[in-house]
Amino acid sequence: MSSSPKSAEKVSDLDGRPPESTDFANYFCTYAYIYHQKDMLEDHKRTGAYYQAVLSNKRQFQGKVVLDVGTGSGILAIFAAKAGAKKVYAVEATNMAKNARQLVEHNKLSHVVEVIQGTIESIELPEKVDIIISEWMGYFLLRESMLDSVLVARDRFLAPGGALYPSHASIYMAPIRSNLAAQRTSEFQNSMEGWAEFLHEMQHYYQVSLDVLSDGYRSEQKDYYLHTSQWTDTHPQQLLGPAAPIIKYDLNKLTLEELKAPLKSEFVMHMTDGGPVDAFCGFFDVLFKGSDENPTDNEIRLTTAPDPTGATHWGQQTFPLHPPIDCAPGDRLRVSVEVTRRADNQRLLHVKAAVSVEGNSIYAEQSKTPREFRWNIE
Amino acid sequence: MSSSPKSAEKVSDLDGRPPESTDFANYFCTYAYIYHQKDMLEDHKRTGAYYQAVLSNKRQFQGKVVLDVGTGSGILAIFAAKAGAKKVYAVEATNMAKNARQLVEHNKLSHVVEVIQGTIESIELPEKVDIIISEWMGYFLLRESMLDSVLVARDRFLAPGGALYPSHASIYMAPIRSNLAAQRTSEFQNSMEGWAEFLHEMQHYYQVSLDVLSDGYRSEQKDYYLHTSQWTDTHPQQLLGPAAPIIKYDLNKLTLEELKAPLKSEFVMHMTDGGPVDAFCGFFDVLFKGSDENPTDNEIRLTTAPDPTGATHWGQQTFPLHPPIDCAPGDRLRVSVEVTRRADNQRLLHVKAAVSVEGNSIYAEQSKTPREFRWNIE
Numbered sequence: 001m002s003s004s005p006k007s008a009e010k011v012s013d014l015d016g017r018p019p020e021s022t023d024f025a026n027y028f029c030t031y032a033y034i035y036h037q038k039d040m041l042e043d044h045k046r047t048g049a050y051y052q053a054v055l056s057n058k059r060q061f062q063g064k065v066v067l068d069v070g071t072g073s074g075i076l077a078i079f080a081a082k083a084g085a086k087k088v089y090a091v092e093a094t095n096m097a098k099n100a101r102q103l104v105e106h107n108k109l110s111h112v113v114e115v116i117q118g119t120i121e122s123i124e125l126p127e128k129v130d131i132i133i134s135e136w137m138g139y140f141l142l143r144e145s146m147l148d149s150v151l152v153a154r155d156r157f158l159a160p161g162g163a164l165y166p167s168h169a170s171i172y173m174a175p176i177r178s179n180l181a182a183q184r185t186s187e188f189q190n191s192m193e194g195w196a197e198f199l200h201e202m203q204h205y206y207q208v209s210l211d212v213l214s215d216g217y218r219s220e221q222k223d224y225y226l227h228t229s230q231w232t233d234t235h236p237q238q239l240l241g242p243a244a245p246i247i248k249y250d251l252n253k254l255t256l257e258e259l260k261a262p263l264k265s266e267f268v269m270h271m272t273d274g275g276p277v278d279a280f281c282g283f284f285d286v287l288f289k290g291s292d293e294n295p296t297d298n299e300i301r302l303t304t305a306p307d308p309t310g311a312t313h314w315g316q317q318t319f320p321l322h323p324p325i326d327c328a329p330g331d332r333l334r335v336s337v338e339v340t341r342r343a344d345n346q347r348l349l350h351v352k353a354a355v356s357v358e359g360n361s362i363y364a365e366q367s368k369t370p371r372e373f374r375w376n377i378e
Numbered sequence: 379m380s381s382s383p384k385s386a387e388k389v390s391d392l393d394g395r396p397p398e399s400t401d402f403a404n405y406f407c408t409y410a411y412i413y414h415q416k417d418m419l420e421d422h423k424r425t426g427a428y429y430q431a432v433l434s435n436k437r438q439f440q441g442k443v444v445l446d447v448g449t450g451s452g453i454l455a456i457f458a459a460k461a462g463a464k465k466v467y468a469v470e471a472t473n474m475a476k477n478a479r480q481l482v483e484h485n486k487l488s489h490v491v492e493v494i495q496g497t498i499e500s501i502e503l504p505e506k507v508d509i510i511i512s513e514w515m516g517y518f519l520l521r522e523s524m525l526d527s528v529l530v531a532r533d534r535f536l537a538p539g540g541a542l543y544p545s546h547a548s549i550y551m552a553p554i555r556s557n558l559a560a561q562r563t564s565e566f567q568n569s570m571e572g573w574a575e576f577l578h579e580m581q582h583y584y585q586v587s588l589d590v591l592s593d594g595y596r597s598e599q600k601d602y603y604l605h606t607s608q609w610t611d612t613h614p615q616q617l618l619g620p621a622a623p624i625i626k627y628d629l630n631k632l633t634l635e636e637l638k639a640p641l642k643s644e645f646v647m648h649m650t651d652g653g654p655v656d657a658f659c660g661f662f663d664v665l666f667k668g669s670d671e672n673p674t675d676n677e678i679r680l681t682t683a684p685d686p687t688g689a690t691h692w693g694q695q696t697f698p699l700h701p702p703i704d705c706a707p708g709d710r711l712r713v714s715v716e717v718t719r720r721a722d723n724q725r726l727l728h729v730k731a732a733v734s735v736e737g738n739s740i741y742a743e744q745s746k747t748p749r750e751f752r753w754n755i756e
Contacts, residue, residue, distance in 0.1 A: 034595045035602075042576055044583065051584050078586055099591055106590035198420055205422060206429050208456055212484035213477055217412045224413075 027144070027347055032094035037073040040135075043313040047075065049302035050135060053165055053288035054079040056298040060163065060290055061085045065127060069120050069134035069153045070146065074100030074113065076133050081112040088113045089129065091120055091153075120149045120156075128159035130294075138347075139231065140317045141171050141284035142263070142339065143377050145347045151256045161293035164251045166286035172305070173319075174243035175269050175277040175333060176234060181320035182278070188225035192218060229351070229375045232318040233311040234281050240273040243283070243305065246337055252291060263339040268358075271331045275363070276324035280335075280353070281306065282317040319351065319375050328361035334370075342376070349377040410472040415451040418513075421691040425453065427680035428513060431543055431666035432457040434676040438541065438668055439463045443505060447498050447512035447531045448524065452478030452491065454511050459490040466491045467507065469498055469531075498527045498534075506537035508672075516725075517609065518695045519549050519662035520641070520717065521755050523725045529634045539671035542629045544664035550683070551697075552621035553647050553655040553711060554612060559698035560656070566603035570596060607729070607753045610696040611689035612659050618651040621661070621683065624715055630669060641717040646736075649709045653741070654702035658713075658731070659684065660695040697729065697753050706739035712748075720754070727755040 030036055041047055054061060054076070061083035068077040068090045077090035077100070090113055092100055097117035104113040116123055132153050138144030147169075154164060195217055202210050244267045271277075285303035290296040304314045327333065334356050342348040354370035357363045408414055419425050432439060432454070439461035446455040446468045455468035455478070468491055470478055475495035482491040494501055510531050516522030525547075532542060573595055580588050622645045649655075663681035668674040682692045705711065712734050720726040732748035735741045 034591055034598055038573070038576055038595070041580065041588075044579075048583065073588075073591070075584075075586065079584070082585070099594055102590045103586075103588065107587060195416070198416055201422075202419065205426065206453075206457070207460070208453065208481075209485060210419075210451075210481065212480045213412055213451070216477055217416070220412055 028094050031070075031072060032096050034073075034096075034099060037096065037099075039313060041073060041075060045312045046135070046302065046314075049288075049300055050076055050133075050165075051079055052298070053296070053300040053302075054083045054133070056300065057288075057290070057296040058083045060294055060296055061131065064130040065089075065159075066131045066133060067091065067125070067129040067153060067157055069132060069150050070136060071100050071115065072096055072135075074103045074115060076135060077113045077115075078104065078107055078109060080131070080133060081109045085112060085131075087127075089125055090115045091123055092117060093119045120153045125157055128162070129157050130159055130162050131165060132158055132162070133165040137169070137284065137286060137314065139314055140229070140282050140339075140349065140351075140377055141169055143347065143349055145341065147251075147259060148256060150251070151254065151259060154251075155256070161291060163291035163294045163296075165288050165290075166302070167251055167289045167291065168249060168287040169251060169284060170248040170286075171246040171282065171284045172243040173246055173267070173269065173335065173337070174281045174283075174306075175240045175271060175275075175325075176238040176279050176281045176318070177240060177277070178232070178234070178238060178279040178281075178318060178320070180230060180232065180279055180318055181322055181324060184225045184230075184320050185322060188221055191221045191225065195221075223376065226320065226322050227375050229282070229317040229319045229377050231315040232281070234306040234316045234318065236306045236308055238281070239306065240275065240277055241269055241271045243281070244269045244335075246282075246339075260341070264337070266334070266336045269333040269335065271327050271329055271333065271359075274329045274331075275327040277321060277327065277333070278324045279321055280319040282319060283314075317377060319353075319373070321373060325355060325357065325371065326363045327357045328359065328363055331357050331359035331361050331364055334358055336370070351375045351377065406472050409448075409450060410474050412451075412474075412477060415474065415477075417691060419451060419453060423690045424513070424680065424692075427666075427678055428454055428511075428543075429457055430676070431674070431678040431680075432461045432511070434678065435666075435668070435674045436461045438672055438674055439509065442508040443467075443537075444509045444511060445469065445503070445507040445531060445535055447510060447528050448514060449478050449493065450474055450513075452481045452493060454513060455491045455493075456482065456485055456487060458509070458511060459487045463490060463509075465505075467503055468493045469501055470495060471497045498531045503535055506540070507535050508537055508540050509543060510536055510540070511543040515547070515662065515664060515692065517692055518607070518660050518717075518727065518729075518755055519547055521725065521727055523719060525629075525637060526634060528629070529632065529637060532629075533634070539669060541669035541672045541674075543666050543668075544680070545629055545667045545669065546627060546665040547629060547662060548626040548664075549624040549660065549662045550621040551624055551645070551647065551713070551715070552659045552661075552684075553618045553649060553653075553703075554616040554657050554659045554696070555618060555655070556610070556612070556616060556657040556659075556696060556698070558608060558610065558657055558696055559700055559702060562603045562698055563700055566599055569599045569603065573599075601754065604698065604700050605753050607660070607695040607697045607755050609693040610659070612684040612694045612696065614684045614686055616659070617684060618653065618655055619647055619649045621659070622647045622713075624660075624717075638719070642715070644712070644714045647711040647713065649705050649707055649711065649737075652707045652709075653705040655699060655705065655711070656702045657699055658697040660697060661692075695755060697731075697751070699751060703733060703735065703749065704741045705735045706737065706741055709735050709737035709739050709742055712736055714748070729753045729755065 066080040071090035101115040136146040283304040288300040336354045356370040357367035444458040444466045449468035479493040514524040661682040666678040714732045734748040735745035
């Protein structure tokens with residue numbers, strides 16, 4: 001036998017929900033590496049947006065008590081302290097907390113920033129906080145389900161009228177041209193040809209027939225090649241029409257129950273160019289608006305939309321369409337989408353979409369019943 | 379934030395030993411994919427050796443009760459049934475058990491092979507068995523620590539005089555020339571140059587000094603680039619001298635306690651060619667000799683030694699030496715080696731070595747105190 005832990009991609013557990021220790025092993029531990037913190041810190045669209053959100057809104061931080069959920073290296077807590085916060089609680093589950101503490105000391109901010117190692121669900125704070133800051137966004141916004149912990153922090157620790165940084169978040173989808181779908185289809189076909197050869201070898205060398213596993217193998221490989229979204233750095237010229245918002249969250253009002261429920265949305269994508277549409281491109285943005293009582297002076301936006309200067313470390317998630325959707329300029333794609341957490345690992349996602357073409361084209365005429373698609377976000 | 383589960387390489391836990399659920403998530407689950415089973419099955423040096431070990435020793439299997447530990451796809455259980463076993467218990471922890479059951483039915487062997495889903499530590503069998511067969515070997519033989527379960531199976535279920543397939547296992551090391559050490563050193567240096575730039579950016583853009591993390595980063599990157607062994611397909615022409623055995627196990631006699639204790643060994647490698655020795659190449663072999671009471675008619679050997687026709691799926695583990703060891707033809711390298719299980723994950727390994735040069739060369743003369751090396755096997 002020989003399996004690398006690097007390829008242990010998926011987690012299943014008997015009751016469908018991994019116990020805390022498994023979650024720790026599989027989720028948190030990556031964040032315990034400085035290497036990984038560096039990857040996030042040097043994404044300057046990301047770090048720069050948080051820097052601007054805090055340092056260009058010093059008035060909002062002056063003399064305030066701040067909580068940083070998942071502080072990692074401690075950078076956002078340090079920004080808050082530099083902006084004049086009276087006290088910053090910087091909470092981190094992994095051993096990266098030790099590095100954060102060092103960094104705070106080294107930057108002479110120990111009198112303001114207190115690093116606490118633990119999960120937000122398990123720690124206690126001696127007071128309510130005025131501001132909660134956190135960089136919790138995963139691929140397609142929701143992967144990792146870390147927003148859960150921010151809402152728990154809000155409900156446990158945020159004073160009335162307090163503000164969340166960021167305060168709003170939206171997910172978008174856009175129709176694109178992409179060679180991804182064709183490429184993945186061809187990789188899938190190669191893989192099935194390899195399987196056929198393999199069956200032949202096993203029969204020939206060992207007189208064992210493995211035909212009965214073909215359906216299982218096909219389904220595994222289909223899931224992998226055709227039903228898995230992929231990180232891409234999409235160029236704006238690939239867009240065949242403007243992106244449509246799937247959902248807009250006001251984080252002040254969103255409840256944990258709403259967040260954990262399946263996300264269901266219907267939206268329309270307007271086709272500027274004609275098809276075929278090879279894929280949908282999913283991305284998100286977040287806004288720093290403060291709260292109604294304490295709005296920011298400078299509203300900052302962090303977007304992960306396709307950008308000719310290159311993607312953030314989140315890139316975009318590209319959802320291949322097999323086969324592509326034919327449509328003409330001026331047509332509309334009506335999409336019903338459902339995003340659910342994976343039963344085998346609630347930090348991963350499953351996306352279903354039903355798509356119909358509307359408009360005056362021959363394609364719209366032929367689109368009687370919606371076509372259905374599904375993808376895993378790994 | 380954004381972390382891929384594919385990069386969550388390491389597992390740590392508070393008490394140093396991950397609980398069973400974590401082990402299941404991180405270790406067993408890879409084996410639940412047909413894709414991964416295919417990878418192992420189509421390693422024909424591996425599968426062929428087991429096929430020969432069983433089918434060229436039919437007399438030993440005729441009318442016998444057999445246990446297959448970690449049956450995976452069920453292939454070894456099927457071989458045993460084809461060789462004439464009366465009954466085969468095929469034990470598998472993952473859902474691959476369902477595929478194994480299908481495969482057994484499809485090959486019309488359900489009357490002989492019974493697939494049992496569970497771990498060998500937790501299942502019960504209605505009778506003692508005459509033969510235990512298992513493909514338990516990990517990188518460098520011991521990675522994955524699956525031999526533990528085979529010894530548990532032996533102690534729980536093997537009838538007196540029963541046989542283990544394989545029955546013997548050895549680990550070897552050889553001195554080689556390799557560009558791996560130089561390449562990894564240069565990658566490490568590049569990484570540290572990147573870090574220096576990163577520090578500069580963080581200071582310049584955000585007025586935060588991250589210097590205090592430099593030691594931590596260097597140590598992380600050193601571990602990764604310089605103190606981690608690597609899968610290689612080593613060509614025999616890279617050998618600078620014959621391989622020396624580190625240890626030879628008689629699996630009939632080895633106890634679980636001996637296996638779990640640190641493996642300490644001293645051995646000598648004879649240099650046919652001169653140095654510099656850039657790396658040690660580690661590999662293993664296993665022998666199918668049966669037991670003293672029931673020896674095989676045909677002794678089969680499965681080796682993972684460097685092979686001009688290409689490596690098995692185990693390849694070899696190459697342990698880079700920084701800097702290389704200078705020595706002359708005719709010199710000897712005396713090596714004290716210690717292999718321990720990692721505290722943070724007992725399925726991974728840590729290797730320490732102390733090396734001195736002996737002989738008549740100037741290098742031997744200069745080699746006063748042994749040089750020390752350490753590596754993780756990931």
